[in-house]
Amino acid sequence: MKNSGFDSVTATFRLSESQKVKLNIWDTAGQEKYRSISRSLYRGTHGILICFDLTKSLTVESIKIWLHEVRQHIGEECSKVIVGTKSDGAVNEETIRVLTTFAVENKVKFIQTSALEGTNVYFAFEFLIKKIVPRLRKRRMDMLKEKIDSQRSFVINKKRLASRSTASNISEQRCCALL
């Protein structure tokens, strides 16, 4: 399936009995002429799957280009998984070796998948989601704490202001009483 720039799907992923994650999955076009459109989709990305066809030959440079793309447009904080696709086909052993070595050296997870057989497809997404969720949780906790702190400081300041105005009222009254 070729994409005219991009395509997106939404899905709900059940992480546990009580935890669900609403996924917004953006499928980008691999063609160079759509690369600028794809880049605009990187904004707000929590996790990225970098796909490589296992049946084709691949060089380390090609992987580096994609990783550079991610680093440049999303940053280091984004979770990444390298996905080898079409593992059911006539796989190129050299491609697998290149990807495995690169993944080990760069501490990135490499998962071989087959969409045709459904092999490791769920696992690849699950692995990425499990890496994303703790960061999302931490970010939300930080935001909520910040909100609570700002509300607290607002209440404290309000109380201080109120006590100051009461004190000044009393002193004004005293002053008037003296007159």
Next chain:
Amino acid sequence: MQNISPALSEHNDTFAKAKITIIGDNGGGKSSLIQVFQTILCEPHLESFETVLEQTKATIGNHFRKYSK
């Protein structure tokens, strides 16, 4: 000890939202991967994805044909 607001509890993760982007070279099987993942979520017991993949054909061609009419 500081009280933790109920809003900070784990139950709020029920509907966490995550954006995932799939990148890679042309014809690398990105769309098929998504299509199959979506199918697995809806039908976890499905064993063959051949039919699913047959249905996901060249969107780019379809778009161009649609606009050129």
